[in-house]
Amino acid sequence: MEAFLEDLERLDSRQFAIALRKLANSLQYGVDRSPFVGSGVEYVQSRPYVEGDSIRSIDWRVTARTGRFHVKEFETPKSMPAYLLLDTSASMTVSSGARSKYATALYIAGGLALACLDRVSPVGLLAVGERKLRVQPSLSSARVLQWSLELRRYRFDERTTLGATIHRLGPSLAQRSLIVVLSDLHDAEAVPALRRLSQLHDCVVLQLEDPAERGLAGAGFFRAREAESGREFHTRGKAHWIDTSENVRALKRAGVDHLSIRTDESFEPKLRQLFRARGWAGKGQR
Numbered sequence: 001m002e003a004f005l006e007d008l009e010r011l012d013s014r015q016f017a018i019a020l021r022k023l024a025n026s027l028q029y030g031v032d033r034s035p036f037v038g039s040g041v042e043y044v045q046s047r048p049y050v051e052g053d054s055i056r057s058i059d060w061r062v063t064a065r066t067g068r069f070h071v072k073e074f075e076t077p078k079s080m081p082a083y084l085l086l087d088t089s090a091s092m093t094v095s096s097g098a099r100s101k102y103a104t105a106l107y108i109a110g111g112l113a114l115a116c117l118d119r120v121s122p123v124g125l126l127a128v129g130e131r132k133l134r135v136q137p138s139l140s141s142a143r144v145l146q147w148s149l150e151l152r153r154y155r156f157d158e159r160t161t162l163g164a165t166i167h168r169l170g171p172s173l174a175q176r177s178l179i180v181v182l183s184d185l186h187d188a189e190a191v192p193a194l195r196r197l198s199q200l201h202d203c204v205v206l207q208l209e210d211p212a213e214r215g216l217a218g219a220g221f222f223r224a225r226e227a228e229s230g231r232e233f234h235t236r237g238k239a240h241w242i243d244t245s246e247n248v249r250a251l252k253r254a255g256v257d258h259l260s261i262r263t264d265e266s267f268e269p270k271l272r273q274l275f276r277a278r279g280w281a282g283k284g285q286r
Contacts, residue, residue, distance in 0.1 A: 016152070017145055023111030027272050028118055046070040079121045080178050080202070081137040083169070084109045086151065087183035087208075088129030089160035096212035099263045102154055105182040105208050108261070108271070110148040112180060115275075117141055121178075127151065128165050128183060129158035163189025170197050179203045184213075191247045195254040204257045204274070207244065211264045 011019060046059040049069035062070040086109050092102040109125065116123040122137035125147050135147050162183055169179070179197060183190065185207050194203055251258045259274050261267045 013149055016149065019107065020110035020114055020145070020148060023107065023268070024114035024118065026268050027111060027115045027275060044073045046072050079119075080176060082113075082116045082121055082123045082178040082180060083137065084113060084123065084125045085128050085162065085165060085169075085179065085181045085183070086125060087160055087162060087181075088127045088131060088151065088154060089158045089162075089186070090156050091160070091184055091186045092208065093154055093156055094210070095263070096210050097264050101184055101208035101210055101263055104261065104263050104267075105206070106148065106151055108206060108267070109180075109182055110144060112271075112275075113144040113148075114141060117144065126165055126169065128162045128181075129160060131155075131158065160187040160190075162187040163193045166190065166193035166197055170200070173201065177201050181205045182208065184208050184210075185244050185247055191250050194251060194256055198254050198256045204278075205251055205259070206271075207248075207258065207260050209260055209262050211262060 046062045047070060049058065049071050053071045057071040059070045059072045086105055088102070092105065093100055095101070095103075113123045113125070117139055120139065122139050123144065124137035125133070125135045127133035133147065133150070135143060160183070162181070162185075166179075166181075167189075179201050181190075181194065181204070183205070185191070185205070194205065197203055248258055248260075257274065257278070259270060261270070
């Protein structure tokens with residue numbers, strides 16, 4: 001799979017769709033694929049048997065007590081809608097290796113979206129850059145493929161709007177939702193906004209990181225420019241160009257799950273472990 005992903009940005013539409021499906025299947029591997037999301041199917045009451053009821057739902061205790069066949073009725077909990085916030089800004093497109101942060105994030109977003117649909121959770125998407133793209137949650141795999149292919153076209157001059165988008169998103173949500181952010185967290189407003197959003201909704205941050213952001217061995221001192229703001233700064237090869245460690249600590253204190261994903265490392269096992277631990281439904285769903 002890793003060798004396949006090295007050419008991720010050069011795949012044609014059909015191959016890209018196949019890659020997304022493979023990732024979705026990989027993330028679901030070993031996980032209960034029941035369509036019921038959350039706390040499961042909950043018993044509500046028993047009622048008299050009517051023709052056509054499944055014999056597997058017969059409540060034998062009530063049947064024995066009353067002398068008449070009764071069946072159990074269950075309540076199916078509602079699926080939690082998922083929103084994927086994909087950072088389309090300039091800093092995501094800069095790459096020092098075979099795969100950019102943006103290409104990796106888009107691939108993960110598409111795979112997660114299809115995996116959510118497999119569990120009958122409606123999924124939507126917001127582009128967190130200057131382009132206007134908001135897809136309302138739905139159960140349509142065709143819509144997922146549509147926005148995945150549309151987002152393969154990117155620009156090198158977009159500024160991030162992650163913090164502002166999160167501020168606007170919160171009041172528009174009618175029910176508790178799962179929010180998955182795919183970003184390099186270069187927006188200073190993003191973490192405070194996420195901390196507030198996490199008080200009412202279930203939030204996960206997948207932070208993309210290019211290996212060069214951890215420093216370039218032997219590079220010495222040099223002058224660099226931030227991709228989105230154009231701000232110039234001086235640094236040295238062994239230093240972290242952008243230190244987000246305090247952001248990570250702030251997210252964890254707020255109860256927001258965080259996973260760092262480097263573009264030069266395998267990430268599928270980490271993703272699978274994260275969402276398996278969360279039951280794919282989000283903590284606290286009832």
